[in-house]
Amino acid sequence: MSRVSRPFTPKVVTANDLLEGDVIYLTEDDTWTRRLASAEVIEDEAHAQLRLLHAERQPAVAVGPYLADVSMGPNGPEPTHFREDFRRTGPSNYHHGKQEVSTHV
Amino acid sequence: MYKYSEFDDAFLAQRNAQFRAQVERRIAGNLTEDEFKPLRLMNGLYLQLHAYMLRVAIPYGTLNSVQMRQLALLAQKWDKGYGHFTTRQNIQYNWPKLRDVPDMLDSLAEVGMHAIQTSGNTIRNVTADHFAGAAADEYLDPRPYAELVRQWSTDHPEYQFLGRKFKVAVSGSTHDRAVIRAHDIGLQVVEKDGRTGFTVLVGGGLGRTPMIGKVIREFLPEHDLLPYLEAVLSVYNTFGRRDNKYKARIKILVHETGIDEIRARVEERFVETRAEFSDAAMDVLAEIREHFAAPAFSRRSLAPFESAYTNDPVFRSWVDTNIAEHKADGHAIVTISLKAPGATPGDATAAQMRLMADLAEAYSHDELRISHEQNVILPHVHKADLPAIHAALKDGGLATANIGLISDIIACPGMDYCALATARSIPIAQEIATRFDELKLEHDIGELKIKISGCINACGHHHVAHIGILGLDRAGVENYQITLGGEADENAAIGTRTGPGFSADEIVPAIERIVDAYLTLRKGPAETFLQTYKRLGMDPFKAALYEEAKADAA
Ligand code: HEM
Ligand code: SF4
Numbered sequence: 214m215s216r217v218s219r220p221f222t223p224k225v226v227t228a229n230d231l232l233e234g235d236v237i238y239l240t241e242d243d244t245w246t247r248r249l250a251s252a253e254v255i256e257d258e259a260h261a262q263l264r265l266l267h268a269e270r271q272p273a274v275a276v277g278p279y280l281a282d283v284s285m286g287p288n289g290p291e292p293t294h295f296r297e298d299f300r301r302t303g304p305s306n307y308h309h310g311k312q313e314v315s316t317h318v
Numbered sequence: 319m320y321k322y323s324e325f326d327d328a329f330l331a332q333r334n335a336q337f338r339a340q341v342e343r344r345i346a347g348n349l350t351e352d353e354f355k356p357l358r359l360m361n362g363l364y365l366q367l368h369a370y371m372l373r374v375a376i377p378y379g380t381l382n383s384v385q386m387r388q389l390a391l392l393a394q395k396w397d398k399g400y401g402h403f404t405t406r407q408n409i410q411y412n413w414p415k416l417r418d419v420p421d422m423l424d425s426l427a428e429v430g431m432h433a434i435q436t437s438g439n440t441i442r443n444v445t446a447d448h449f450a451g452a453a454a455d456e457y458l459d460p461r462p463y464a465e466l467v468r469q470w471s472t473d474h475p476e477y478q479f480l481g482r483k484f485k486v487a488v489s490g491s492t493h494d495r496a497v498i499r500a501h502d503i504g505l506q507v508v509e510k511d512g513r514t515g516f517t518v519l520v521g522g523g524l525g526r527t528p529m530i531g532k533v534i535r536e537f538l539p540e541h542d543l544l545p546y547l548e549a550v551l552s553v554y555n556t557f558g559r560r561d562n563k564y565k566a567r568i569k570i571l572v573h574e575t576g577i578d579e580i581r582a583r584v585e586e587r588f589v590e591t592r593a594e595f596s597d598a599a600m601d602v603l604a605e606i607r608e609h610f611a612a613p614a615f616s617r618r619s620l621a622p623f624e625s626a627y628t629n630d631p632v633f634r635s636w637v638d639t640n641i642a643e644h645k646a647d648g649h650a651i652v653t654i655s656l657k658a659p660g661a662t663p664g665d666a667t668a669a670q671m672r673l674m675a676d677l678a679e680a681y682s683h684d685e686l687r688i689s690h691e692q693n694v695i696l697p698h699v700h701k702a703d704l705p706a707i708h709a710a711l712k713d714g715g716l717a718t719a720n721i722g723l724i725s726d727i728i729a730c731p732g733m734d735y736c737a738l739a740t741a742r743s744i745p746i747a748q749e750i751a752t753r754f755d756e757l758k759l760e761h762d763i764g765e766l767k768i769k770i771s772g773c774i775n776a777c778g779h780h781h782v783a784h785i786g787i788l789g790l791d792r793a794g795v796e797n798y799q800i801t802l803g804g805e806a807d808e809n810a811a812i813g814t815r816t817g818p819g820f821s822a823d824e825i826v827p828a829i830e831r832i833v834d835a836y837l838t839l840r841k842g843p844a845e846t847f848l849q850t851y852k853r854l855g856m857d858p859f860k861a862a863l864y865e866e867a868k869a870d871a872a
Contacts, residue, residue, distance in 0.1 A: 229365055231344070231416065232415060232416050232417060233369070233415055233416075234365055234366075234368070234369040234370040234414075234415065234416065235368055235369055236367075236368060272347070272350055272351055273345075273347045276351050276365060277351070277365070293794070294794050295794070295795075295796065296367075296733060296739075296791075299367060299368075299733055299734065299742075300367055300368065303368055304368065304412075304734035304735060304744075305734055305742060305744070305745050306662045306734055306744045306745065306748065307398070307662075309368075309398055309412075309413070310368045310369075311368075
């Protein structure tokens with residue numbers, strides 16, 4: 214029997230900010246950004262685990278870090294699931310959350 | 319209304335100071351999230367998709383105007399200018415910042431409110447009939463019992479770590495407006511041979527395994543309430559499953575063990591708890607009761623009401639749908655709809671909260687209620703004041719005449735806010751309400767309760783809706799399952815699934831097909847949707863739902 218390993222899909226590290234509670238993403242230069250487009254896109258499994266560990270060691274900033282799937286679009290990473298799409302945008306009943314400020318970022 | 323004693327005030331102040339210190343320690347890095355999370359949940363603070371969420375209890379759904387104004391203040395000062403009233407008679411703030419939460423809790427304490435036991439595996443906020451103390455069909459105001467249970471269960475050392483959350487609801491009417499049959503314990507106040515007591519139901523609940531509560535005690539004398547509850551809790555604590563969180567509610571214990579066996583165990587334990595309990599609880603109850611004494615209702619001419627009712631069709635329509643019968647002559651119960659077509663069910667802005675507080679102070683003996691149906695109630699209004707109230711509500715965007723109709727939808731926050739959601743609920747509610755408003759069919763359709771949940775946890779009560787909608791994630795796409803024939807009142811029943819679900823684009827037309835089928839099939843305008851469904855069963859609705867969909871696609 215052969216063990217079929219699933220191909221690794223691109224990921225970002227995301228969490229909620231401790232103080233504000235809003236969605237944050239880990240960047241390549243070890244800062245946190247509010248914008249998915251600026252997040253570090255991780256292309257392989259081993260690196261993903263390292264970056265997640267790195268995030269988990271920052272409990273004073275990041276609550277509940279995890280790896281979220283993304284796909285590459287013309288403007289950088291895009292969510293592959295609608296849940297992540299809401300997290301990067303905000304709720305659909307009011308213009309609140311990230312969409313509230315994204316017009317002047 | 320119940321007033322906090324000095325002891326309660328001191329307890330709250332101490333709890334809030336503790337939490338303030340815990341927040342500081344978390345921010346300073348001296349508490350990990352794993353340590354902090356249970357502490358914040360004990361104080362009603364969740365972390366959702368986009369922000370923290372603070373859940374504040376409104377015990378038995380009762381508020382005075384000062385408390386409502388304070389809720390408005392919190393919305394304005396620390397949130398985005400609004401609050402969300404929920405099916406659990408709570409208010410949720412969707413955007414607080416961690417540093418601000420201790421100040422929010424202190425502000426709430428100023429008016430005797432808090433967020434304790436709005437989360438966690440504790441005895442949650444005790445809910446009650448939102449018409450308690452006012453309804454014409456009521457035997458006795460059940461809120462003193464709810465308050466007694468609240469005092470007994472709050473901070474009760476044995477019940478801080480139950481197998482799972484535990485919800486108690488009370489009603490003093492045979493017509494059940496508090497969904498007591500979908501609670502872990504439902505209490506209905508009844509009279510037997512001149513004595514007051516309760517019919518006790520146990521093991522109701524929604525969630526992934528919905529169950530209707532079963533009668534465990536036909537008649538429990540009033541003075542046995544706390545020892546009996548203690549016996550139920552003790553049996554649950556001893557025998558309830560802790561191996562699997564999805565099987566940990568008392569409904570599963572009752573279901574797996576059988577109601578007769580549970581009854582026997584409870585009665586056995588009750589012999590002991592009754593011997594241990596002193597009669598002091600009855601003195602406390604007597605004192606609590608004084609705080610719930612009915613207000614002094616006035617006797618005035620109904621002429622202003624009658625003339626507005628005859629001359630103003632908009633007022634008449636609002637009275638016909640939003641007013642319920644009061645126990646006192648010349649009085650009425652006003653339900654203020656938080657369901658304007660297109661609005662988010664249960665949301666009120668700070669300005670609207672203040673308006674409702676002002677109206678309560680001026681016209682409703684300073685009382686407001688929050689219903690599990692996510693509306694606000696002015697329980698004690700003289701009919702002569704209804705025209706003035708209606709005019710003020712119109713100015714505040716709160717005069718929607720749709721109580722009990724198709725646009726009076728319950729919707730949980732769903733994936734717009736909730737971290738557990740599998741799909742959105744709010745936009746579906748908004749679209750259905752907007753669509754039926756356009757069709758101008760709502761009043762013709764008559765009583766029809768739609769309830770929507772954004773995941774299997776069923777916070778939106780979809781199981782007990784006439785038309786229930788459950789949002790799921792099917793291979794990365796939002797998908798909505800429909801159930802028909804559920805009921806939330808004394809005839810409580812779990813709805814039946816129609817079949818495969820519908821996409822977000824298809825769900826509103828699907829609901830429309832069901833409603834069209836009803837309008838065609840009903841015997842006449844007097845036959846409600848539920849009556850038609852009960853008479854004809856699922857088949858004709860299923861046919862309308864799926865065969866027409868096929869025909870449209872062909
Ligand atoms: C942070 C958001 C929320 C979380 C994490 C949450 C969590 C849950 C969970 C896990 C259950 C299933 C319990 C079980 O079956 O054992 C549940 C049930 C329920 N929740 Fe929520 N909920 C949330 C928001 C709400 C809101 C907004 C309401 C009121 C509109 C609500 C009211 C209820 C009700 C009525 C039930 C079903 C009754 C029962 O407990 O059997 N919840 N909730
Ligand atoms: S039903 Fe699900 S989505 Fe809706 S509030 Fe409850 S947990 Fe969240």
